[in-house]
Amino acid sequence: MTDEDSARLVLPLLAPGQAQKELWHNEALALLDIAVQATVEEIGRDVPPAAPEPGRCWIVGAAPTGAWIGHAGSIAGWTAGGWRFVAPRVGLAARHVPSGHEAVHDGTRWRTGDLRGVRLLIDGQQVIGPRTPAITVPIGGSTIDAELRTCVGTILNSLRNHGLIEA
Template identity: 70%
Template sequence: MTDEDSARLGLPLLAAGQAQKELWHNEALTLLDLAVQATVEEINRNAPPAAPQPGQCWIVGGTPTGAWSGQAGAIAGWTVGGWRFVAPRAGLRVRHLPSGQTAVCDGSGWRIGEVRASSVLVDGVQVVGARAAAITVPTAGATIDAELRGCVDAILIMLRKHGLIAS
């Protein structure tokens, strides 16, 4: 980034008295078109596709080749003018079209399909909150009811499997 680029997305800025400002302005709009509400065809692809369509984007893998060399982790977008790249920055997020999952750049790489929240609400009602402490599996008692114990065990297994309680 230089003083001629915006701080967050590295968009080219106009300078006072600059000739051909439309070129800089159009380049900034092209990069915004790739980064705002971004969607990607594939994540961690290292080689450019053979026949990209204008507006299609990919997240470049860790060992890029060809026209993508030196752009590891960037969003690569095909435009009428060729490849454009939006550098990865913490907080940048894209939607992976084939899976519908979200990928978020954490500053060191892309985290795919993770949802981070302190709770999940459905129709305004909290249905999932923070993980609770482990629940002890019953092992004995004055009266042993095998059917009830099996049911409780199954419930505990599923709660652990879904990460709602600790093991």
């Protein structure tokens, strides 16, 4: 990044009295078209596709070749003017088209499949919240119902396996 680039997406900025401003402006628009509500065809691809279509994007792998050399981890987008690259930043997100999963860059790598939040609401009703403390399996009592104990144990194990209560 330089003083001629924006801080987050490294978009080219216009300078006072600059000639051919439309070139810089168009470059910034091409990069925004890749970065904003990004969608990618593949995550971790090292070899550029042979015949990409304009508007298609890929997340470059760790060992890129060809035109992608030097852009590991970036979002590569094919445009009418050739390849454009958006370097990953913490929080940059892209939807993986084939799976529908969201990939989010954590500052080190792209992570997929993670959902983060404090609670899950469906139609305004909380259905999942923060993890609660462990619940012990009943072991005593004056009347023992083995079938009920098995059922309670199964429920508790299921809640533990889903991470809803501590083990």
